[in-house]
Amino acid sequence: MLEKALSGSKKYWAWIIFLLAVIAVGFFSYMRQFNYGLGLTGMSRDVSWGLYIAQFTFLVGVAAAAVMLVTPYYLHDFKRFGKMVILAEFLAIGAVIMCILFIFVDVGQPMRILNVLLYPQLHSVMFYDMCVLCGYLAINLIVGWTTLGAERKGVHYPNWVKPIIYLSIPWAFSIHTVTAFLYAGLPGRSFWMSAIMAARFLASAFAAGPSLLIILALIVRKVSKFDPDPDRNAIPSLVKIIRYAMIANVFFYLCEVFTAFYSNVPEEMASFKYIFVGIDGHATLVPWMWTAAFLAFLGIALLVFPTRKNPVLLPIALLSIYFANWIDKGVVLILAGFVPNSFDRVVDYIPTANEISIVLAVYAVGALIVTVLYKVAISVREQQQA
C-alpha cells in the first residue's frame, strides 16, 4: 500500500520537500548537540528538563486521543466515526514516533539508550513508560494497517485484529497515565506531585488530540476527494467530546489552584505564582500562561455556543483549545515544575535556537509520517469512491 505515497500532486511533493528540508536543518543541529552535549540547549543544573521532554509529554496525549474515536466506533458501534477512525490511528502512530524521538534527542548518552532494555529496572516509571509507548505504537501500526488493507480489498478486517483493537482502548489510557506518573511520583516537586495529574493529562489529551484531528480532517477534505465526514455528523460528535474534555481539564486545573492557595502552603503556591505573576522579577512564563488561559476560555466559549457550527469559528475554537493545551503541557508544566528549585531559588529557562530547530525537525518527522500515512489512506478511499 505504501507505493500510493509515491505518486502525488506538485503541492504534495512541495510539502514533502519542505518537511525534508526542516528535518535536514534539525539533523545538523542535532549533530552539533551530539558532539558538544546538551549544553547547547537552554537546560541547566536547575531546570534539567526542557522543551524536549515537554513536547514528549504533550504528544503522548495526542497519541492517546485516538481512543476517543476507537472506543465509540469499535466498542459501541458508533458508525459516524467510521471514516475518521483510521485518521486517528495514523495520527497516533506519528505522535508516538515523535515521542520516542523527543526522548532520544533529550538523553545525554544516546548510544547507550538500549541500557533501558539491557538492565530493566522494575521500580522506575520510565521503564513502564517505554513499554507502553512501544506497545501502543505496535498496536496502532497493526490495527491501522490491517483494517485499511482489508478495506482496500473490499473485505471485512480479519477477526484476529478485534482483540488487538479492544486492547488498544485501555492501552491508550495507560500511556498517558504512566506518563503522568513520571512526574506525579517525584518527591520535592510539588507542582507535579498531585494525585489529579493523570486525570488532568487525560482530560487535556482528549481535548487537544481530537482538536488536531478535526483540523487534519478539514484539511483532508480540502486537499483530496475523500471526505472523512460525508454526512457532517462525525465532527459535531467529536466537538462534544472536546468540549467536555476541555471543561473537565480547566476544572481539574482550578482544583489544583484552589488546593494550593486555600491551604496556603508555600511550596504548593510557588510554581503557580511563578507562572501567573512571576517571582522576584522572573516572569518568562507569565505571558505564555495568560495566553493559554485566554485561549482555553475562548475555545470553550466558542464550542459551547452555536458558534461551534460556524465553519470559520470552529477551526478557531479548535486551534485555541489545541494551543491552550500545548502551552500548558508542552511548555509550562515541565518548566515550572523545576521552579523554584530545591534551594528555593528561581532559575529561568530559555530554549536556544539550536534546540528549537531540533524540536521543529522532530515535528517535521511526525508531519512527514502522518502525511505519508494519510496519503495512503486517502488514496485507498478515493479508489473506493471511484
Added chain:
Amino acid sequence: MSINRRQFLKRAGAVTALGLGGSFATIGIGDRLASAASEYEEAPNADKIKHWAMVVDMSKFKTEEDINRVIQSCDKIHNIPQMDNSKDEIKWIWYDDYEHTFADSENEYLDETMKKMPFIVMCNHCENPACVRACPTGATFKREDGIVTMDFHRCIGCRFCMGACPFGARSFNFRDPRPFIKDFNPNFPTRTQGVVEKCLGCYERLENGEQPACAEASNGGLIFGDLSDQNSEVYKIVSTKFTIRRKTQFGTQPNVYYLVGGGDRA
C-alpha cells in the same frame, strides 16, 4: 524462468537465513574459552561500614576559609570541573545559607548569626533514595555500605534522577568536563559528556581505610561514621544531641545531620 514475487522473497529469505546462521555458527565455534575459574574479593583494608552517615558540626565552620578548604579538598581529588557558567555547573559539595538550605523552615525573626551561617551541602546518601527509584538503568544504586553511588558506564543521561532528588544534589555534564578541570588528579577518573554525577561518598577512600576527603580536611567539622555502629562518634552525636536534617518530610531519610546547637552546649 518464471517465479512470482512471493517465491522470490521466500528464496531470498532462505539464502539470507543461511548466511546469517552460518556466520553465527562460525563466531560460536571461535576460540572462546569457558569463563576462567576466578573470584573477586573486597579490599583488605576497607573500612567496613553498613550505614554511611555524616554529621556537620556547625560550630566548626567559622570562616570562609574553613568552608573553602573542605570544598576544595573534594573538588581537587575528584576532578570536579569549574565551569564558566552557572548553567553547566557541576557540584559535589558546596554551601548555602540557612534560608535556602532549609527552605521549608522559614523564620522571619531568625537570629542574624544563624541566618548568615554557611551550611555545607552534598548528597545525603538517603536510606530511601528517590533517585535510585527513578533511574531506568540501575546506573544509580545504593551500596551495602549505604553509599548512593553511580555507575557512570551505565548512565544514559535521562536526568530523571535530577527531577527526583529533592535536595538538588545532582549535576549533569552538559558538555565535556575535561577542559574545565583546573587541578587535575590522574588517580581518579573524570566524567564524560552526557552523564549525571554527584558525591560518591568517597568510596575510593573508604576502601583504603581512609576518611572521606571532606571530613579529613574539615578539622573535625565534618564527622563521618557508621550509624549502625553504636560506638561510632556519629551515632553518639545523633542519638544524644539535637541535630536537624534537610527535607525530612519526603521520607527519603537523608544521612547528613546538622549539629546546629554546637557541640559544647549540648
Added chain:
Amino acid sequence: MYKGGRIIASLVVFVAILAFPFFYNLGKANAGPVINVPTGSQCVEPVAYMRANHMQLLNQWRDEYVRQGKTVYVNSQGKSFNINIDTCLQCHYSNSSTTSATAVSHPAVSTTGASNPAVNTTEASNSVVNPSDQFCVTCHNYASVEPTCWSCHNLPEGANQ
C-alpha cells in the same frame, strides 16, 4: 520474473558497492599491532583466554568493582590483582624499555568525545610513551575498534605539572 533482468542487475551493483572495501583492500596488508609487552610475564589470565575474552573480563571487573565493591581479582592460578584500569596499563601502556616512563595525559589536551589515545597525535608528540607503539592502541587501531575508556579514565600518571 517481472522485470527480472533489472532486478538482478541492480542486485549485482548493490553487492558490488557493498563489497567494495573488501576488494579495494585485497592484497594490501596493514601494519599489524605492535606487541611490546614485558616478556616472561603472564597477563591476569592465560594469553589465549585474554585474546578471546579481555573485553568480557574488563566488563566483569567493571561491574564487580563499581557495583559490588570488589577491588581484588583472584585469577585462575590464585594470583591477586587490583581491579583497576592501571593494572592493565602497567604492561599495555608503557614504554617497556624505560619503565619509569610517563605519559602526558592532561585531559584538557584531548578533544571532546571518545579520545582514543592513538587518535590524539598531539598528545603523542610531547609524551615519553609513544601511543603509536602501544599494544592496546595499535591492536585496537588494527581491528578498527574505538574503546571509549579514555573519555573518563586517565592514561598513566605524571599527567600534571
